[in-house]
Amino acid sequence: MSGRALLNDTWAVVTTPRPIVDAVVRSVCGRAVERLVPLAGGGLNETYRAEFAGDVAVVVRIARRPTPWFIDEAHLMAQAAAAGVPTAQVLGLEHLDHDGEPLSFSIQQFLPGRSLEELSGELPAFALERVVAEAGEILARVHSVVPDDQRGIQHELRLPDEHEVARVARIVATALGPAAAAVVERGANFLRQEVTTRTAPPISLVHGDFCPKNLLIHDGTVAGFIDWEFAGPASPAYDFAQWEVDAGEPLHDRVDLVRRGYARVADPGTADAGWTPAFAVDWSLEKLGWTNPAAPAQFRRCVDVIARYTVC
Structure with missing residues (x-):
C-alpha cells in the first residue's frame, strides 16, 4: 500500500553510544546533556528525553536507515504547524556515520503531556x-x-x-x-x-x-x-x-x-x-x-x- 510495510518490524532498535548522543545534542542545542531518559512509543527509532540544567529538555530521535532520515518529516511538520496543528518544532537534524552505519538524528522541542x-x-x-x-x-x-x-x-x-x-x-x-x-x-x-x-x-x-x-x-x-x-x-x-x-x-x-x-x-x-x-x-x-x-x-x-x- 505505502512502502510503510518495508519499515514495520524490520529494523531492530540498537542503542547508540551515549557520547555520540551527547555530542549531537550539544552541537544542536549548545548545552550539555545532564540526563538521558528513554521514551516509550518511539516506534522504529530510538527516542529519548535529553534533560539540561534548569528543567529544560528536548526530544532526541535516532534512526538507522541507508539514507538520511527525518528530512521529509521535518518539512511536513513545519507545514502542519503553519496550518495550526500543535506539533513540536524541529530544532535540528544531524546525519553521521558510526562504525560504517549511517545514523540520523532529529532534535525536537519537548512537548508536555x-x-x-x-x-x-x-x-x-x-x-x-x-x-x-x-x-x-x-x-x-x-x-x-x-x-x-x-x-x-x-x-x-x-x-x-x-x-x-x-x-x-x-x-x-x-x-x-x-x-x-x-x-x-x-x-x-x-x-x-x-x-x-x-x-x-x-x-x-x-x-x-x-x-x-x-x-x-x-x-x-x-x-x-x-x-x-x-x-x-x-x-x-x-x-x-x-x-x-x-x-x-x-x-x-x-x-x-x-x-x-x-x-x-x-x-x-x-x-x-x-x-x-x-x-x-x-x-x-x-x-x-x-x-x-x-x-x-x-x-x-x-x-x-x-x-x-x-x-x-
Missing part, C-alpha cells in the same frame, strides 16, 4: 469524548495542507496480489480458523472492486499514524500530534481508517467522535469521499501479513474491520 493511549482508561467518558473530538478538529487542519511536493511516505491503494492474499489467508486460518480466512478473501475482492471501479480520491497531507499513542494530552487538551515519520500525501480517508484499525479499546469504534470534531473545520464526508472502508481493509490486510505479527488483539481487530465492510 501524556499520550491519549495512556489516559484513555483514566479519563471520565465526557473528557475522553471531548479530547477525541478535539483531535478530529486538529486532524482537519492537517488535511487542509496541500503538499507542495511528493515528500513523505506515499499511501496509495493497490490491487491485492493473489499470492500475498493466499499467504495472509493461511496465516489467519492458522490463528483464527477458516471463517476468518474467508473474511480475508472477501476483503481482497472488495478492495479490487473499489480500486478498479472508482475514481482515485483527492489528496492532502495525512499524519500517517493517527491513533491515540501519538496524541499528547496536557491540562485536558490536545497539546501535540507527535511522530510524523509516516506523514505524506494521501486521501484523508487514510487517517480515518487508521484510527478505526489501530486506536484500540475503547476508541477504535468511536471514529464518530473524530468526525464530529473534524466537522467543526471541514466536512469529513467530502474529505474522505467514501474511501475510508477501502483504506481500512487495505491497512488491515497489510498488518495481517506482517512478518512479525501484530499483537493478538490487533490481529483480531484487523479481521473484524474487514468483516464489517464485506458483509455478504
Whole structure:
C-alpha cells in the first residue's frame, strides 16, 4: 500500500553510544546533556528525553536507515504547524556515520503531556469524548495542507496480489480458523472492486499514524500530534481508517467522535469521499501479513474491520 510495510518490524532498535548522543545534542542545542531518559512509543527509532540544567529538555530521535532520515518529516511538520496543528518544532537534524552505519538524528522541542493511549482508561467518558473530538478538529487542519511536493511516505491503494492474499489467508486460518480466512478473501475482492471501479480520491497531507499513542494530552487538551515519520500525501480517508484499525479499546469504534470534531473545520464526508472502508481493509490486510505479527488483539481487530465492510 505505502512502502510503510518495508519499515514495520524490520529494523531492530540498537542503542547508540551515549557520547555520540551527547555530542549531537550539544552541537544542536549548545548545552550539555545532564540526563538521558528513554521514551516509550518511539516506534522504529530510538527516542529519548535529553534533560539540561534548569528543567529544560528536548526530544532526541535516532534512526538507522541507508539514507538520511527525518528530512521529509521535518518539512511536513513545519507545514502542519503553519496550518495550526500543535506539533513540536524541529530544532535540528544531524546525519553521521558510526562504525560504517549511517545514523540520523532529529532534535525536537519537548512537548508536555501524556499520550491519549495512556489516559484513555483514566479519563471520565465526557473528557475522553471531548479530547477525541478535539483531535478530529486538529486532524482537519492537517488535511487542509496541500503538499507542495511528493515528500513523505506515499499511501496509495493497490490491487491485492493473489499470492500475498493466499499467504495472509493461511496465516489467519492458522490463528483464527477458516471463517476468518474467508473474511480475508472477501476483503481482497472488495478492495479490487473499489480500486478498479472508482475514481482515485483527492489528496492532502495525512499524519500517517493517527491513533491515540501519538496524541499528547496536557491540562485536558490536545497539546501535540507527535511522530510524523509516516506523514505524506494521501486521501484523508487514510487517517480515518487508521484510527478505526489501530486506536484500540475503547476508541477504535468511536471514529464518530473524530468526525464530529473534524466537522467543526471541514466536512469529513467530502474529505474522505467514501474511501475510508477501502483504506481500512487495505491497512488491515497489510498488518495481517506482517512478518512479525501484530499483537493478538490487533490481529483480531484487523479481521473484524474487514468483516464489517464485506458483509455478504
